[in-house]
Amino acid sequence: MKFKDILKVALNGLGSRKGRTFLTSLAVAIGTMLIVTLVSIGTSGENLILKEVDVSQLKQIQVMNFKYYDMYETDSGDIDMNDMFKKIGGDTVEKFKDIKNVENVQAFVNTSAENIKIENKEDNQGTKITALYNNDNYFTDEKIASVRDKNKDSSLKPIIAGRNLVKSDKEALLVSKKYLDSMGIKNYNEVLGKDVLITQFKTNNSNITLQPFQIKAKIVGIIGDKFHEDERIISSLDIASEISSYTSLQKDYIENLGYDSVIVYTKDSKNVPTITNSIKKIGYLYVSYQDIIEKIQNSFKVIKVILALLGLIVLFVASLGIVNTMTMVIYERTRSIGIMKALGANRNNIHNIFITQSGVIGFIGGIMGIVFSSINLSIIQFALNMYMKSRDITQSVNLNMPLWLPLATLAFSIAISIISGIYPSRKASKMNPVDALNS
Numbered sequence: 001m002k003f004k005d006i007l008k009v010a011l012n013g014l015g016s017r018k019g020r021t022f023l024t025s026l027a028v029a030i031g032t033m034l035i036v037t038l039v040s041i042g043t044s045g046e047n048l049i050l051k052e053v054d055v056s057q058l059k060q061i062q063v064m065n066f067k068y069y070d071m072y073e074t075d076s077g078d079i080d081m082n083d084m085f086k087k088i089g090g091d092t093v094e095k096f097k098d099i100k101n102v103e104n105v106q107a108f109v110n111t112s113a114e115n116i117k118i119e120n121k122e123d124n125q126g127t128k129i130t131a132l133y134n135n136d137n138y139f140t141d142e143k144i145a146s147v148r149d150k151n152k153d154s155s156l157k158p159i160i161a162g163r164n165l166v167k168s169d170k171e172a173l174l175v176s177k178k179y180l181d182s183m184g185i186k187n188y189n190e191v192l193g194k195d196v197l198i199t200q201f202k203t204n205n206s207n208i209t210l211q212p213f214q215i216k217a218k219i220v221g222i223i224g225d226k227f228h229e230d231e232r233i234i235s236s237l238d239i240a241s242e243i244s245s246y247t248s249l250q251k252d253y254i255e256n257l258g259y260d261s262v263i264v265y266t267k268d269s270k271n272v273p274t275i276t277n278s279i280k281k282i283g284y285l286y287v288s289y290q291d292i293i294e295k296i297q298n299s300f301k302v303i304k305v306i307l308a309l310l311g312l313i314v315l316f317v318a319s320l321g322i323v324n325t326m327t328m329v330i331y332e333r334t335r336s337i338g339i340m341k342a343l344g345a346n347r348n349n350i351h352n353i354f355i356t357q358s359g360v361i362g363f364i365g366g367i368m369g370i371v372f373s374s375i376n377l378s379i380i381q382f383a384l385n386m387y388m389k390s391r392d393i394t395q396s397v398n399l400n401m402p403l404w405l406p407l408a409t410l411a412f413s414i415a416i417s418i419i420s421g422i423y424p425s426r427k428a429s430k431m432n433p434v435d436a437l438n439s
Contacts, residue, residue, distance in 0.1 A: 007356055014357055017329070021361065024325045027318035028365025029372060032413050035311030036373035036406055039304050041380070044399045046300040050293060056142040057289045058269040059103075061276055063088070063096070063262040066285040086284060087258035093133050096264055099278045101271040104140060107133035107259040109240040111247065115199035116233070118191055118219070121183045129198075129233045131240030133259060135165040138174070138234050139227060142265060147226050162192045162221035169236040174221045176228035188222045198239070203247050213246040215239060315413065318365070319420040322358055326424035330354065337431050351429040358421025359414050366413035370406045377401060 014021045066084045093107045109131045116123045132138060139158035148156050158164075165172055173196055180188050200213045217239055223232075237254070245253040264286075266275055272290050279286045330337070337350060381399040388395065 011360065014360060020325060020328075021364075024318075024321050025361050025365040025368060027321045028315065028362055028413050028417060029368035031311050031313075031315030031318050032366050032369025032409050033311075033372040033376065034314055035308050035409050035412075036370060036401065037376045037380075038307035038310060039405055040373065040377055040399060040401045042300055042304040042307055043402055043405070044397070046296065047400070048397065049296055053289055053293060056146045058293075059142070059266045059272065061264040061266065061272060061279065061286050061288045063264060063279055064285045064287070065258060065260060068280050068283050068285050071285065071287075084285075087256075088260075088262055088284070089258045090133060090254075092282070092284075093259070093262065095282060096262060096279070099264075099275055101267045102264055102275060103267045104265040105133075106136055106138075106140070106263045106265075108261050108263075109237065109244055109254070110260045111240050111243045112200075113198045113233075113243060114201050115197075116183075117197040117199070118180075118183065118185065119194060121185055123179075123183050127179070127233055129235050129240055129243065131235045131237045132165075133237070135167050135169050135172075135236055137164055139164075140265065143227075151226055156224065156226055158224060158227040159221045160224040161189055162219070164221055165234065165236055169220070170238045171215075171217045172220045172236045173217045173239070174223055174234040175219050176223040176232060177225050178228045179233065180222070191219050192222070194219055198243070200243055200246055203249055205249060208249065210246070213243065215242055315416055319416050322361055322417050322420040323424060325361070326354060326358055326421050327427075329357070330424050330428045333428075334431065337428055341431070347429040350431075351425045354425035354428050355418055355421050358417045358425070362414040362417025363410070365417070366410035369413065370410065373401065373406070 065086055065088045067086045069079065069084070088107065090107075093105055096102060096105045111129050111131075113127050113129055114124060116127050130138070144156075144158060147158075148154050159174070160177065162174075165174060175191070175196075177188050180186075180191065185191055196217045196219060198215050198217060203210060217235060223234070241253045244257075245251055248257065250256050264275065264279070266272055269290065272288050276286055276288055276291075340350065377399040381397055384397045384399075388397065
């Protein structure tokens with residue numbers, strides 16, 4: 001018998017019992033639907049998180065002012081972080097720069113001021129202030145390229161008025177345009193060269209009260225809207241150091257406590273493992289986006305396997321239903337099997353007819369499951385976006401079904417259905433034609 005003849009006989013057999021065929025296929029469809037839906041949700045969640053990582057960040061390594069320890073294997077509760085402090089001084093920054101395949105190094109002092117006064121405008125909400133080693137350029141080539149690419153505008157510049165900081169600056173500030181807007185200053189050109197009064201009232205020790213600390217600075221440049229970060233002020237190193245000395249109650253902050261953090265920029269993302277190994281040898285704790293992404297991907301792999309197993313359990317139960325259905329079909333068609341054998345059909349022909357019927361059940365169930373999954377994902381996506389909108393969350397959720405997933409699941413549902421049909425098919429093929437005709 002040709003395959004088209006086998007397929008025709010198999011379809012006719014299933015068509016004569018439409019209700020039973022549908023219910024058996026529905027069981028397969030539910031298992032397929034669970035696998036496709038749950039794994040798609042897991043994959044979409046992974047993509048949503050990874051999408052937030054800029055490609056340029058894959059070449060970055062953040063170094064912290066702590067001694068090295070395996071932060072992924074060590075329980076943080078077992079570590080006294082006060083004993084783990086390790087100063088990052090200027091000499092350490094130079095060591096990082098000397099590591100092979102390092103393109104750039106930025107060392108930061110991060111502080112804040114409770115009151116900022118520019119002429120008659122005042123902000124007392126608390127403002128973040130950042131300074132860099134040697135007053136280095138905050139806006140690296142990678143940052144500028146990333147912002148330009150994100151906004152699809154190659155003409156964007158970080159400093160829209162005035163100039164950038166230089167190494168010799170002592171009391172200079174860069175202020176973001178957005179921060180000036182929040183203070184009610186609309187014409188940013190008017191504040192260029194103006195004095196700023198920075199006031200800090202509190203120290204890190206709530207039990208100690210000192211006279212408010214004040215320092216004057218001068219605005220030398222304005223940061224464009226596209227380049228601002230958290231309405232940030234970038235100051236010369238001397239200003240941030242003096243504020244940090246006050247809040248930490250530590251004289252000569254940079255000399256005694258060093259820089260708060262460092263970002264090491266590699267020439268290529270493939271150099272990250274060797275550079276992190278060098279940082280580890282120097283003795284500092286580090287975090288790289290590559291490590292974070294790897295941990296995220298490994299976590300989602302486990303999640304997706306668990307979710308897929310739920311669907312596989314349902315598919316396994318459905319396969320038992322296929323065995324039962326095919327066994328009933330064989331008993332009902334015992335006489336028909338005898339007639340086919342009497343007309344010249346061999347064992348393989350009979351076996352292939354019932355195997356094909358099992359495969360068709362798996363195919364129908366798989367297609368139904370994929371359709372159900374598409375509907376489920378659309379409903380879940382709509383519900384999630386409506387919920388996020390009600391919470392004033394601007395980010396949207398896209399639940400995508402990877403092309404390989406429905407194809408692989410369809411193939412698997414057909415395969416498991418065929419395997420389930422092997423026993424009943426063999427039983428049918430071994431029937432004695434005389435006994436079958438007399439049944």
